[in-house]
Amino acid sequence: MKATLNNIVWSDVLTGDVDTQVKNFTEILMSHQRRFVPCQTYKSKPGDQPWFGFQCRKAADNKSKAWLRYKSHPTRRHKHQHKMACENMKRVQKEAINNWRDHLKRKLTGQSVGTKDWWEQHQTNNRASVVTTASRR
CATH class of the missing domain: 1.20.5 (Single alpha-helices involved in coiled-coils or other helix-helix interfaces)
Known part of the structure; x- marks a missing residue:
């Protein structure tokens, strides 16, 4: 440029x-x-977690593509690619959750947050952690 x-x-x-x-x-x-300048639009789905952003969507799509490739042609190479995509998804998801929690902590420790807003965010945070721990089983 x-x-x-x-x-x-x-x-x-x-x-x-x-x-x-x-x-x-x-x-x-x-x-x-x-x-x-690269530009991509990202539309969140209604069922997505609040921390699930563009990077998570990209990693999930790559994981899904790798699985479909391995399922249709089960070779060692495709299995390895799927395994690497799964590991990448875990890493991206963990990073997204930590970033979201840090952002939420910074947001809730500010002086402009009332008790009602704090309580709503606290409940949302607890629901999200219950869903993430339940999905790991």
Whole structure:
């Protein structure tokens, strides 16, 4: 991105009145952003845990694909790939849960949190930990 921005002849782009210059400059930046900055949309499902974000979804999808590949062609390589995808899913899930808990602790220790909000978040946190421990069995 830096190289393409360096190659632009800015004296040709920034001509006319201020509004035109701003419009041209913004168009160039936005086109470069679309071209060089990765952007993905993530839609959460209603049954997802509050800590289950984009990285968890990606790891779960990779694990599922590896399982389907191993199931349709049971080779050592596919079994190993599935095992690695499972380990990655565990690591990503554990990291997501820890990050979510840390975020929740920081949020609840702030002075702007009332007792009602604290109690609702506390109950949500307890429900999430019960679900995660139950799913490990």
